[in-house]
Amino acid sequence: MEPIRKHEGLVYPLNRANIDxxxxxxxxxxxxxxxxxxxxxxxxxxxxxxxxxxxKDFSLNETKYDGASILVAGENFGCxxxxxxxxxxxxxxxxxxxxxxxxxxxxxxxxxxxGILPIQLSEEHTSIIxxxxxxxxxxxxxxLEQQRVKDNGxxxxxxxxxxxxxEMLLNGWDEIAVTLTNEDKIAAFExxxx
Numbered sequence: 450m451e452p453i454r455k456h457e458g459l460v461y462p463l464n465r466a467n468i469d470x471x472x473x474x475x476x477x478x479x480x481x482x483x484x485x486x487x488x489x490x491x492x493x494x495x496x497x498x499x500x501x502x503x504x505k506d507f508s509l510n511e512t513k514y515d516g517a518s519i520l521v522a523g524e525n526f527g528c529x530x531x532x533x534x535x536x537x538x539x540x541x542x543x544x545x546x547x548x549x550x551x552x553x554x555x556x557x558x559x560x561x562x563x564g565i566l567p568i569q570l571s572e573e574h575t576s577i578i579x580x581x582x583x584x585x586x587x588x589x590x591x592x593l594e595q596q597r598v599k600d601n602g603x604x605x606x607x608x609x610x611x612x613x614x615x616e617m618l619l620n621g622w623d624e625i626a627v628t629l630t631n632e633d634k635i636a637a638f639e640x641x642x643x
Contacts, residue, residue, distance in 0.1 A: 456590070458591075459587070460519045460520075460582040461519065462508070462580075462582035462583050465523050466524045466525055470535040478493065488541030491538045491541075495509075513586050518545045519546040519548065520546070523550065536560045536563045539560075545566065546589075550572045558614075568598060568610070570606060577604065581604075594619065596615075
């Protein structure tokens with residue numbers, strides 16, 4: 450995984466609450482065996498018509514959000530089933546940071562395990578971001594080391610990420626990489642067992 454220390458990116462506002470994992474990546478696309486390739490199916494039922502053409506009334510299809518890497522949404526983001534494919538689809542599409550007032554627990558943990566930074570901000574702060582991003586192209590800087598979300602117009606709010614998840618994302622580690630940081634201790638233990 451890529452380390453996340455500081456990320457500046459275009460914001461995509463998805464002003465909806467209770468977005469479940471089946472909306473993020475519908476079940477019919479879960480047959481792939483690799484983590485890549487899911488981005489094209491992200492929010493499929495919202496983005497595409499039955500004939501595969503893009504829906505004109507879904508905001509992610511607007512060109513002003515092309516290249517967005519920060520998604521901001523309503524409360525309870527990632528609820529529903531525990532499918533790890535949801536963060537895979539978001540990441541494959543290009544999102545590195547997700548900001549919401551609250552997340553489903555399993556989804557939140559799946560994000561940190563797969564290199565996406567989930568940030569919980571108040572409804573007031575997420576509403577401000579959504580409102581600004583709906584009006585025009587809007588960028589934020591997310592500083593994981595300082596645990597702050599900022600824009601260039603005075604918006605500057607702190608966030609908190611638990612130490613273990615923060616360390617994983619700062620270093621670009623998955624759980625196997627965390628285990629391998631203790632490789633010398635594991636080798637010594639195994640040598641003792643002989």
